[in-house]
Amino acid sequence: MVYPNRNIEYRYLVVKAMHNYAEIQIRRAELSEVDAIKDILREAYKPIKKELSRMPGALKEGMDKIARHIQMGNQYVALIGNEIAGTMRIGMRGQVGVVSRMAVREKFRNRRIGTIMVEYADNLLDHQNATCIEIEVYGSIDYQADYYDRMGFSEVERKERAGEEIIVMRKDLCEEEEIPEEDEFRI
Structure with a gap:
């Protein structure tokens, strides 16, 4: 699948995007990369930690949990x-695709890497027949919800978890079909 006005091609679930600064490749993580993933999460969530009343779940995760997700093929x-x-976790909860632990190293930010990662997850979950994609963001971190809103996600729920407001955002993957007026199955 090639998107117009972008040099992004999806092949074998690997994204290669050509930009003037480098080529971006997205693939499943390997066990040897557990330390690097933990470092990226620590770096990305450090400023968020200051704005929350508790430690973000991503910072509480140990190497064993990250390794388990790598072995399951979700990281x-x-x-x-x-x-x-950057790194992210992609999985399925029933027919719902879930993206979590999205993080990009500070020195690589503002280069569309996060956008390309979200597009990759979108494509992967669409191929896994997900009906929609969900991502949770912190209610107190405005730029997170704004970012995913620009990516086509909409707020569907606000809930509280461990004293923090969580916003559940969703992007539908199924296009609604127009049912012709003369359809014999219409009510």
Whole structure:
């Protein structure tokens, strides 16, 4: 699948996007990358930690849990050259695709890497027949909800977890079909 006005091609569930600064490749993480993933999460969630009343769940995770997600095939990394620039977790909850633990190294931010990662997850989950994608963001971190809103996600629920407001955002993957007026199955 090739998107117009972008040099992004989805092949074998690997994204290669050409930009003037580097090539981005997204693939499943390997066990040898547990430390790098933990470092990226620590770096990305450090400023968020200051705005919350509790430690973000991503910072509480140990290496064993990250390794388990790598073994299950749910942990992905974005590479620029041979360097890991970002990470995310992608999974299915029934027919709902779930993206979590999205993080990009500070030195690689504002280069559309996060956008390419979300597009990759969108494509992957669409191929896994997900009906929609859900992502949770912190209610107190305005820019998170704004970012995913620009990516086509909509707020569907607000809930509280461990004293923090969580916003559940969703993006539908199924296009609604127009049912012709003369359809014999219409009510």
